[in-house]
Amino acid sequence: MNILVTGGCGFIGSNLANTLIKKGHTVHVIDNLSNGKLENIKESADKIIFWKGDITDKNYINKIISQVDAVYHLAAQISVTASIKDPLKDAAVNIGGTLNILQAAATYRVKKVIYYSSAAVYGEPAYLPINENHPKNPSSPYGLSKLTGEKYAEFYSKFYGLNIIVIRPFNVYGPKQDPRNPYTGVISTFLNKALQGEDIPIYGDGGQSRDFIYVEDLAELSIKALSKNTPQLTVLNGACGEKTTIKNLAEKIKELTGSSSKIIFLPRREGEIYESYADISAAKQLLDFKPVYKLEDGLKKLITYFKSG
Ligand SMILES: NC(=O)c1ccc[n+]([C@@H]2O[C@H](COP(=O)([O-])OP(=O)(O)OC[C@H]3O[C@@H](n4cnc5c(N)ncnc54)[C@H](O)[C@@H]3O)[C@@H](O)[C@H]2O)c1
Numbered sequence: 001m002n003i004l005v006t007g008g009c010g011f012i013g014s015n016l017a018n019t020l021i022k023k024g025h026t027v028h029v030i031d032n033l034s035n036g037k038l039e040n041i042k043e044s045a046d047k048i049i050f051w052k053g054d055i056t057d058k059n060y061i062n063k064i065i066s067q068v069d070a071v072y073h074l075a076a077q078i079s080v081t082a083s084i085k086d087p088l089k090d091a092a093v094n095i096g097g098t099l100n101i102l103q104a105a106a107t108y109r110v111k112k113v114i115y116y117s118s119a120a121v122y123g124e125p126a127y128l129p130i131n132e133n134h135p136k137n138p139s140s141p142y143g144l145s146k147l148t149g150e151k152y153a154e155f156y157s158k159f160y161g162l163n164i165i166v167i168r169p170f171n172v173y174g175p176k177q178d179p180r181n182p183y184t185g186v187i188s189t190f191l192n193k194a195l196q197g198e199d200i201p202i203y204g205d206g207g208q209s210r211d212f213i214y215v216e217d218l219a220e221l222s223i224k225a226l227s228k229n230t231p232q233l234t235v236l237n238g239a240c241g242e243k244t245t246i247k248n249l250a251e252k253i254k255e256l257t258g259s260s261s262k263i264i265f266l267p268r269r270e271g272e273i274y275e276s277y278a279d280i281s282a283a284k285q286l287l288d289f290k291p292v293y294k295l296e297d298g299l300k301k302l303i304t305y306f307k308s309g
Pocket of ligand 1: 006007008009010011012013030031032033034035036037053054055056073074075076077078093097116117118119168169170171172173185
């Protein structure tokens with residue numbers, strides 16, 4: 001198939017694009033390189049058709065989407081903090097850009113659009129584990145812009161007959177997640193600190209929990225989402241379905257790296273969600289999805305990657 005990956009030079013997008021190439025697809029990538037790197041797709045550089053540009057540029061998007069059968073839409077402003085500082089910019093990319101993708105996909109009758117939303121759409125959990133029907137109550141402009149993208153996807157599915165899968169990733173980790181980026185995931189940050197022998201900072205008592213999914217498992221879920229027959233509009237959590245506390249995570253990372261880093265406890269961050277983990281039975285039933293990586297396996301693989309780089 002001819003497949004477009006928006007944001008394909010980023011952390012999740014590059015892992016997905018490289019996997020799609022290995023499976024024999026023709027892959028187009030659009031990225032403005034605001035947060036991603038060409039280096040992330042260098043292993044497939046001779047095969048990927050790279051378009052440097054912005055998803056807010058409607059004409060450019062039309063030109064690319066007219067050439068593809070399916071779209072994975074990942075390009076986004078991904079920082080909650082940046083969305084609070086500049087909600088207009090966040091909305092321009094995450095809502096305006098997403099609308100360009102959906103409109104072009106409808107115009108050129110793309111077979112399927114897989115839209116990456118976020119678990120941020122749920123906000124403070126009303127119950128656990130969080131299933132897809134959980135109330136949506138985003139607590140940041142980022143969560144709101146992702147939810148608005150979902151609502152537009154729903155609209156395009158209903159009124160334009162577009163086939164849509166919405167994936168709501170929880171906490172994704174794996175190679176190519178930049179540990180120097182201040183907004184990066186907690187696993188990359190902790191691993192980097194552990195390997196440098198620096199203090200590992202925990203905000204609060206460390207009892208807060210998250211659901212971590214290895215990026216290869218998310219790529220597998222995404223590929224199944226494209227290849228399986230699914231209802232015209234399908235919404236799925238992208239997670240492992242297991243909760244890990246931040247304190248356990250820091251201790252596990254120390255153990256696996258043999259690090260002498262100290263775990264330090266800092267004041268709890270305002271507005272941070274305490275507990276979060278997902279119910280993934282919908283993805284299991286509909287796509288026969290089964291995460292392969294237990295946290296320890298994923299961490300071991302990531303440590304090898306960190307040490308090799
Ligand atoms: N990483 C996670 O744990 C996580 C969790 C929930 C949801 N998500 C969602 O998954 C998707 C991918 O996230 P990621 O962690 O790989 O982020 P990332 O920042 O590594 O990737 C996003 C890519 O989009 C590109 N981009 C940003 N704005 C653009 C624009 N206007 N035009 C073209 N390209 C643009 C960036 O350069 C980057 O390469 C995002 O939609 C994000 O909201 C990620």
